[in-house]
Amino acid sequence: MPFFPEPLTGLQKACLKQLSITLHADTICLWLNFFCLTxxxxxxxxxxxxxxxxxxxxKKNFQAFMEDTDFVTVLQEDxxxxxxxxEPELQELHIGFQESEEQIDRVFASIEDLLKPRKDKLKVKNINLEIRNSEQLTSVLQYLDSENLKTVDLKLKGIVDLRNLLELDAWKEKNGLEMNVALDTFLVMDLEALKENLIQQPTFDTVTIYYDRIHQDAFESLHHNHQPLGISHYPHSHKISFSRVHLISPNVIQQAIPYPSTSNSVSGVIGNYVIIRNILKYVGGVDM
Structure with missing residues (x-):
């Protein structure tokens, strides 16, 4: 292993929980975090x-100099x-970049090259990716174990079509995910794409958008009725939360409304009225 003389210990192999790769101009930083005290x-x-x-x-007091060698290639080998x-079960895999956007494509390609030939898909609970296009997400996502993946955090640093991103084949077999997306501008077409995806596909349970700007038409559309979705907008924090909401079925409503009682109790009549009113307000927005 080029970057330090001795390989990972058995304990480090078992406790590797976070792997982070960040590109800074002509330097790549690799962080390995272990969940153990030693x-x-x-x-x-x-x-x-x-x-x-x-x-x-x-930390290892190690330095190596290699002539005619590409730094992305060395990273991939390591x-x-x-x-x-x-064979870790990672808590988080992070890939990001601060500068040198032209090199980040090569970094994602190298990650795909090392994940693709693996016998088993990589087990990761959370991925945190900074991407310029949908292909960069695909290069990682399709090689991750569907059972382990729970959360996807994306920073869209380029012109990324949210609908295309949501419709990637790489999402197949991945259900019930929580996704957080940071983007520059939220458009009404993004709103429609999210609504369609959440209603029609089981991929995501919740999606939270963090935006810098929001178009006026998207802002106005957020205040319409979007059932059966739950949509919450927090304009001061520039955040929109989308979640699935299961409406109460007619059978449940019928069971919740008690049959008229032969009793002349005033409290019973008032109680029934309050229950009916609250159910109608929840289901159809009717106020009595």
């Missing part, structure tokens, strides 16, 4: 200068060894 996080830096790569791990050795 192993502190490891930070490895891959620096590209001209055609050469330098690998640094301060990750392949880490994942082959440990």
């Amino acid at each position: 192993s502190d996080p490891l930070k490895i830096q891959y620096q590209q200068k001209e055609s050469n790569t330098t690998v640094l791990c301060k 990750l392949t060894i880490i994942l082959e050795e440990s």
Whole structure:
């Protein structure tokens, strides 16, 4: 393993819980976090200068210089060894970038190259991705175990069509997810795409949008009746929450409304009236 002399210990393999990759211009930072008391996080830096790569791990007091070597290639080789050795059940996989957008495509492609030949899909509970296009999401999502994946956090840093993102084949077999999406501008077409997806597909239980700006037509549409969905808008925090809401069936309503009593009790009549009024308000917005 190029970045430090000794391989991961057996304990580290079993306790690897977070893997984070962040691209900064000509440097890639790899974080390995372990869920145990005896192993502190490891930070490895891959620096590209001209055609050469330098690998640094301060905690291990390790530095390696490789001529005519690409830093993305070295990262891929290291990750392949880490994942082959440990077969982890990760709490989180993070891939992001601060600069050097032209290099992030290569990073996602390298992640796909190491995930694709694996015998078993990678077990991850939460993915946190910063993406410029839907293809970058697909390059990771399709190789993740559907049973383990629970939460998807996305930062859309490019012009990403939300409808296309929601309709990716890579979502197949993944149900009941919670998704959080940070984007620049929320449009009415995004609202319609989310409504259709949540009503027609079981992929997501909840979707929360964090926006910088919202178009006026989308803002106005949020105040319409969107049953059977639950939609909550928090304009001060620039957040919109979407969730599935199951309407009360007619059978439940019938069971909830008591039959008229032969009793002359005034309290019984008032109680029945209150129950009926509340049910009608919940189902149809009728106020009595």
